[in-house]
Amino acid sequence: MTLHPTFDTQAQIQGIEAAFPAAEFAERQARARAAVVAGGHEALIVTGPETIYWLTGRQTAGYFAFQALILPADGEPVLLVRQLELFGTLANTYLPDIVAYQDGDNPAEVLVDLLRQRGIVNPAIELAGWFLSPKLAAEISERLGVASLIDGSQILPSLRMIKSAAELEAIRHAARYAEAGMIAGIAACAIGADENAVAADMLHAATRVGSEVMAMEPLVSSGPRSGLPHMTWRRRVLEAGDPLFLELAGSHARYHAALMRTVWMGAAPDEAQRMMDCALRALDAALSEIRPGATCAHVHDTAQAIIDGAGYTAAFRKRIGYSMGVAFAPDWGEGAILSLFSNVTRTIEPGMVFHLPATLRSYGQWTVGASETVIVTETGAEPLSTLPRQLTIR
Incomplete structure (x- = not known):
């Protein structure tokens, strides 16, 4: 697992490819966080590329590789991406906290480690997207030590309608x-x-x-x-x-x-x-x-x-x-x-x-x-x- 580059590198490219101003994404994240709180969840793990983009501006042709946004009920989000995608993610988002995993890493393991570091025990997760396989979802559940994951697929869609x-x-x-x-x-x-x-x-x-x-x-x-x-x-x-x-x-x-x-x-x-x-x-x-x-x-x-x-x-x-x-x-x-x-x-x-x-x-x-x-x-x-x-x- 590799953290984002030095602050100097980050400052040079942060947001230069962003599709909208930072305020647009901040407003979306605030509404999303309120929805997570209203649902009684400690955090939501977002896995769909559309919703990750809507919240952060993260976009790439490489979204076939596993990515996940951890949106806590309280605190700033953290985005997990493949190492190859790190600099592109910095360029098209304003996120201060991006974590990259190597091609040899197990994304489920890295994700659960991130959750534990942030004290998140039983988050809701988007299960209905195209890019979270049942096998990977089962592994995340097993590593978290929960019988089943809480399906958070319906928390955010209504926010995207208008x-x-x-x-x-x-x-x-x-x-x-x-x-x-x-x-x-x-x-x-x-x-x-x-x-x-x-x-x-x-x-x-x-x-x-x-x-x-x-x-x-x-x-x-x-x-x-x-x-x-x-x-x-x-x-x-x-x-x-x-x-x-x-x-x-x-x-x-x-x-x-x-x-x-x-x-x-x-x-x-x-x-x-x-x-x-x-x-x-x-x-x-x-x-x-x-x-x-x-x-x-x-x-x-x-x-x-x-x-x-x-x-x-x-x-x-x-x-x-x-x-x-x-x-x-x-x-x-x-x-x-x-x-x-x-x-x-x-x-x-x-x-x-x-x-x-x-x-x-x-x-x-x-x-x-x-x-x-x-x-x-x-x-x-x-x-x-x-x-x-x-x-x-x-």
Whole structure:
């Protein structure tokens, strides 16, 4: 185990890569600490890269290696990272206490040693993230000498639902990048081009105008492939009569905004156009119902009623939207935090951000629809794109 470098080195690079001012992270940590106290816990161990970033600004492509933030109910947090990540962590955070473990060290052992040094006996821990395996969680529990770890996965998500002014500004930038990518992708759709060319133009345009790495790759699929969810480009050459499904997110300081549109190479079949019209009516209806005081379920149920009424229930069968914000691969959304879906009784508030992909599928034939990322204001939903939603004929 190696402590952070000398104070002189730390002072030279501390925070030079930080995405937000120190005050932004201090305010988040204060609210998080209050939530830990309210839950009756002595500390929370944060393991998800999104939440660690939200609290500290820590970001890297190397988040596949174990990392953990110890957030005590009283006192300053301490961040445990792999040795290779130490200087990058210093650069993109303002944390005074960072501990690094060597590649030959056992992260569970190092983490438990840190807890004992700080007198933390039985902390809560984020168990629901992507990067804490059941095996590692079991080892941490065994080394702590507790029968089971306290699951603290639900302590902080509600704090991330409502975005600060700085977060909203980042999302607006991300939306601009996504729109640039979508415009380029639509323009690249031509008979004889292939899916790779479309994806390349989407990525190139979004990146050129400012997008950072996206938490999920763009979705580009054509012909019958477009009728399968979450397909990515595979060199298929575009032909007359092909449908194309295009979706991507832009990223700014790890905050994401997504956008989806549909293209057809020539005239679309009547049934596809009817489905497209229905999807757009459902999207418009959902957007009109997003306002402070409405429930997430109400927004979804409004869209679902339109889809059911048109006879396309089987072509939908999903939520109408999900929360957006900080994202690391494998997902660009915050869907695990908040969904616009049946029985989700959470009340919508100003500062929330949602992506609403209104899509209808004829499986194995086509997907049609459009999406918007919106910010919830005091009066309703503010879409972050001005790109026309109708089916684009090329």
